[in-house]
Amino acid sequence: xxxxxxxxxxxxxxxxxxxxxxxxxxxxxxxxxxxxxxxxxxxxxxxxxxxxxxxxxxxxxxxxxxxxxxxxxxxxxxxxxxxxxxxxxxxxxxxxxxxxxxxxxxxxxxxxxxxxxxxxxxxxxxxxxxxxxxxxxxxxxxxxxxxxxxxxxxxxxxxxxxxxxxxxxxxxxxxxxxxxxxxxxxxxxxxxxxxxxxxxxxxxxxxxxxxxxxxxxxxxxxxxxxxxxxxxxxxxxxxxxxxxxxxxxxxxxxxxxxxxxxxxxxxxxxxxxxxxxxxxxxxxxxxxxxxxxxxxxxxxxxxxxxxxxxxxxxxxxxxxxxxxxxxxxxxxxxxxxxxxxxxxxxxxxxxxxxxxxxxxxxxxxxxxxxxxxxxxxxxxxxxxxxxxxxxxxxxxxxxxxxxxxxxxxxxxxxxxxxxxxxxxxxxxxxxxxxxxxxxxxxxxxxxxxxxxxxxxxxxxxxxxxxxxxxxxx
Amino acid sequence: xxxxxxxxxxxxxxxxxxxxxxxxxxxxxxxxxxxxxxxxxxxxxxxxxxxxxxxxxxxxxxxxxxxxxxxxxxxxxxxxxxxxxxxxxxxxxxxxxxxxxxxxxxxxxxxxxxxxxxxxxxxxxxxxxxxxxxxxxxxxxxxxxxxxxxxxxxxxxxxxxxxxxxxxxxxxxxxxxxxxxxxxxxxxxxxxxxxxxxxxxxxxxxxxxxxxxxxxxxxxxxxxxxxxxxxxxxxxxxxxxxxxxxxxx
Numbered sequence: 001x002x003x004x005x006x007x008x009x010x011x012x013x014x015x016x017x018x019x020x021x022x023x024x025x026x027x028x029x030x031x032x033x034x035x036x037x038x039x040x041x042x043x044x045x046x047x048x049x050x051x052x053x054x055x056x057x058x059x060x061x062x063x064x065x066x067x068x069x070x071x072x073x074x075x076x077x078x079x080x081x082x083x084x085x086x087x088x089x090x091x092x093x094x095x096x097x098x099x100x101x102x103x104x105x106x107x108x109x110x111x112x113x114x115x116x117x118x119x120x121x122x123x124x125x126x127x128x129x130x131x132x133x134x135x136x137x138x139x140x141x142x143x144x145x146x147x148x149x150x151x152x153x154x155x156x157x158x159x160x161x162x163x164x165x166x167x168x169x170x171x172x173x174x175x176x177x178x179x180x181x182x183x184x185x186x187x188x189x190x191x192x193x194x195x196x197x198x199x200x201x202x203x204x205x206x207x208x209x210x211x212x213x214x215x216x217x218x219x220x221x222x223x224x225x226x227x228x229x230x231x232x233x234x235x236x237x238x239x240x241x242x243x244x245x246x247x248x249x250x251x252x253x254x255x256x257x258x259x260x261x262x263x264x265x266x267x268x269x270x271x272x273x274x275x276x277x278x279x280x281x282x283x284x285x286x287x288x289x290x291x292x293x294x295x296x297x298x299x300x301x302x303x304x305x306x307x308x309x310x311x312x313x314x315x316x317x318x319x320x321x322x323x324x325x326x327x328x329x330x331x332x333x334x335x336x337x338x339x340x341x342x343x344x345x346x347x348x349x350x351x352x353x354x355x356x357x358x359x360x361x362x363x364x365x366x367x368x369x370x371x372x373x374x375x376x377x378x379x380x381x382x383x384x385x386x387x388x389x390x391x392x393x394x395x396x397x398x399x400x401x402x403x404x405x406x407x408x409x410x411x412x413x414x415x416x417x418x419x420x421x422x423x424x425x426x427x428x429x430x431x432x433x434x435x436x437x438x439x440x441x442x443x444x445x446x447x448x449x450x451x452x453x454x455x456x457x458x459x460x461x462x463x464x465x466x467x468x469x470x471x472x473x
Numbered sequence: 474x475x476x477x478x479x480x481x482x483x484x485x486x487x488x489x490x491x492x493x494x495x496x497x498x499x500x501x502x503x504x505x506x507x508x509x510x511x512x513x514x515x516x517x518x519x520x521x522x523x524x525x526x527x528x529x530x531x532x533x534x535x536x537x538x539x540x541x542x543x544x545x546x547x548x549x550x551x552x553x554x555x556x557x558x559x560x561x562x563x564x565x566x567x568x569x570x571x572x573x574x575x576x577x578x579x580x581x582x583x584x585x586x587x588x589x590x591x592x593x594x595x596x597x598x599x600x601x602x603x604x605x606x607x608x609x610x611x612x613x614x615x616x617x618x619x620x621x622x623x624x625x626x627x628x629x630x631x632x633x634x635x636x637x638x639x640x641x642x643x644x645x646x647x648x649x650x651x652x653x654x655x656x657x658x659x660x661x662x663x664x665x666x667x668x669x670x671x672x673x674x675x676x677x678x679x680x681x682x683x684x685x686x687x688x689x690x691x692x693x694x695x696x697x698x699x700x701x702x703x704x705x706x707x708x709x710x711x712x713x714x715x716x717x718x719x720x721x722x
Binding site: 035111237288 | 596
């Protein structure tokens with residue numbers, strides 16, 4: 001597509017071939033906004049009768065009045081109207097300003113919102129580009145061609161510092177309000193999740209599912225990143241996954257995700273519950289920022305992040321657990337996550353969420369402390385409170401962590417169900433050797449000879465083809 | 474667009490060769506993107522430029538601020554703006570410094586964004602010239618792609634030659650798809666000239682030039698002056714111009 005702007009009285013061409021065209025300092029006529037000045041771009045929706053279609057207002061000096069080689073502030077305010085135009089689409093339309101303006105020959109547009117950075121080339125000015133109004137007209141024409149739901153559009157461009165600063169203040173309020181709405185987007189509000197295969201080079205069966213309530217394990221890709229990348233290149237490393245039927249809302253299980261799991265893991269996995277630790281958890285790639293580990297002795301989960309150099313209460317450092325968990329496996333008892341998942345309202349909701357969390361390094365806890373429910377915040381231990389299972393137990397009891405209540409309840413239940421194991425179990429509580437959870441996934445149990453063993457299975461479904469229990473020789 | 478990478482063991486003078494090639498190219502009628510892909514970062518000083526931040530630094534700053542950004546920020550666009558902001562813009566050439574290596578976290582996504590951005594930036598220049606360490610790190614990660622010519626610089630030292638040999642093997646191992654692999658002998662004197670030529674033949678690399686030991690370079694290095702200011706009659710300047718012509722620049 002090449003549009004000869006001569007038809008609308010402009011001396012430049014518009015085409016995707018100019019996308020990424022860089023205007024070097026040598027070739028620069030003026031620089032607008034950018035790191036050395038101020039500016040922004042914004043799209044606002046309005047009523048049909050409020051917009052005079054095609055109108056352009058310029059406040060401040062125009063190109064001709066600018067000094068060659070200098071910087072000027074630059075604001076671009078578009079107002080759009082149409083039957084289907086509503087405030088929710090403002091930001092989507094606004095992002096297109098970058099695309100369309102980059103199609104303009106001799107005009108470079110970088111970044112978004114208050115970070116925009118624009119350059120106009122000397123060549124275009126010598127070829128007859130006279131006014132920023134021509135830029136506005138060309139962009140508005142693109143908006144209407146490419147986004148036909150825009151029935152009317154008008155633009156106000158500003159190059160006067162005082163005006164830019166004044167309007168920027170208003171714009172910031174709009175951005176903030178939008179961000180609040182965006183943060184309020186949840187799994188149930190969308191039909192599509194996104195997958196990512198960037199890690200598959202070293203974790204070939206990894207199935208990375210990114211949803212509004214679950215950031216990628218590496219922490220780098222959120223749902224919006226997935227959407228943006230998939231739109232640019234649906235065959236690329238990030239791609240859409242249709243949710244399909246809801247199988248289990250709480251655990252986050254969807255037919256579309258399960259189908260994708262089969263496809264992406266080469267048939268290795270056919271079920272993934274996005275918000276579950278214990279049952280069909282998300283696979284763990286190896287890139288994850290934090291690894292969670294189940295501690296059977298307290299029937300709860302601890303977390304350790306990459307930056308924590310010490311060992312967790314289970315005696316293991318991050319690296320060991322990461323090695324055990326990574327590689328694109330579904331490892332019950334361990335789970336890799338991105339730090340932002342702690343901030344999700346659906347954080348492990350299948351397992352009781354924060355109520356199941358008992359330990360994390362202090363630096364990590366501080367990072368996410370605002371997302372921890374008030375009643376549990378002080379009851380989660382750090383390395384300063386507990387370095388091993390015994391001290392962790394005492395800490396949890398002292399702080400009345402809600403997990404403590406479930407211990408008593410489960411013991412009572414077990415006694416009812418299997419009275420004859422009770423004596424061995426009572427004995428085990430005191431002298432039982434620590435069951436290293438890193439052996440949990442393989443279910444190789446240690447310490448059978450001495451004092452007995454306690455296995456707590458809470459809310460578990462177990463399917464076993466064959467199980468052999470042998471006394472250690 | 475042609476992409477030339479210059480590599481070799483530290484101390485063999487690869488950065489000097491890179492700087493002199495840039496000097497030669499910009500005195501002609503080319504626009505050049507110079508990339509310092511050696512974490513030791515000597516190219517800016519050789520060109521007389523000061524660099525405030527690096528590509529690696531920008532990648533890091535994206536990773537650091539990532540969770541605080543509005544959720545729907547276009548990170549590619551943001552990183553692109555950051556990379557542009559660290560580009561040093563000089564008459565006829567721009568300089569990009571790769572800088573710090575990766576930390577312990579996951580760089581899959583950031584590097585994936587960076588690949589696209591680097592490709593896009595590079596496409597704006599007639600010639601891209603890369604000064605890279607012998608490990609070819611950024612090439613192996615494909616952050617810089619499609620190198621047409623690789624110049625391996627070595628001096629007369631045994632270890633310089635061994636490094637050259639390793640680089641040659643690495644290129645095959647990494648499947649870098651480089652069209653031409655050349656060797657440039659540096660700091661050549663009358664006494665070592667013949668033996669060095671023999672070594673180059675043994676290495677099975679195309680010998681593209683022999684730069685004589687140049688007192689001017691030694692003096693400039695000592696004074697900390699940018700090599701870009703070497704007088705045109707310097708032995709090294711003359712030989713580098715010959716090399717440039719030989720490889721079609």
